[in-house]
Amino acid sequence: MTDSARTSQQSGPRDPWFRQHPVTALVVAAVLYASVLMLTVFTGKPGDDYFLLYVFPVALIAVTFGLRAGAAAGAAAVALIVVWVAARDVSLTTSGWAARGASMLVLGLVLGRASDRLRRAEVERRQLEAGALLHREAIEINDSLVQGMAAARWSLQAGQLEAGLKILDETLGQAHELVSDLIRRAGMSGRSEPVGEP
Structure with missing residues (x-):
């Protein structure tokens, strides 16, 4: 974001x-x-x-x-x-x-x-704004992760195993950072179970 x-x-x-x-x-x-x-x-x-x-x-x-x-x-x-x-x-x-x-x-x-x-x-306006913001962020995360995984796949297909694994590691690290940031901003950093579970 x-x-x-x-x-x-x-x-x-x-x-x-x-x-x-x-x-x-x-x-x-x-x-x-x-x-x-x-x-x-x-x-x-x-x-x-x-x-x-x-x-x-x-x-x-x-x-x-x-x-x-x-x-x-x-x-x-x-x-x-x-x-x-x-x-x-x-x-x-x-x-x-x-x-x-x-x-x-x-x-x-x-x-x-x-x-x-x-x-x-x-309240409805704030909910709509929050939903629109999450939608934009989801698109950004998707684009970033898809691009990283696509680059890793191309490297692996080209036989560049070390470069492909490096890109894959970087993409996974980026995914972890993005998701952790979303969880932290949602105020759920203290939860260990999914939101829907008691």
Whole structure:
């Protein structure tokens, strides 16, 4: 495998910060929930739309953890709206509840589902890239070994026994190095049995 191919494989797109640090994302979301709750309960008037700020923690959790967490994040926002209603003695109509509660739930579900699909698509893309890379390497190994064995055969047919055996030894050594490199890069260097066996 060439150095440029290895570099391109290692320099793929990196996950955003919230996927790299999910615990930090959860802490940030919790702080946002608490901040918005404080705003709605202790400042402003009941008609103020501070509750809309719950979209930030709901969105953060949904894109970080996916559909189920997004639904839970939307439900948490609805629960905090209920706390606000009880604490400020606010009277909401059915449409008022729907506008506040349903929007948070739908946001969590939609973003969570989109995040799950994006994650699956990224996994599939990486698998396809890995398969294409292995295919290219298999062709390179095949070409290299076939050429070496063909050269050894020609030497042996020409009666050049020593030269043929030397080429055959070099080809076997090259084959061992190539296969060992593939096993090492696959992380299987500690296994002594085939992958399919227990």
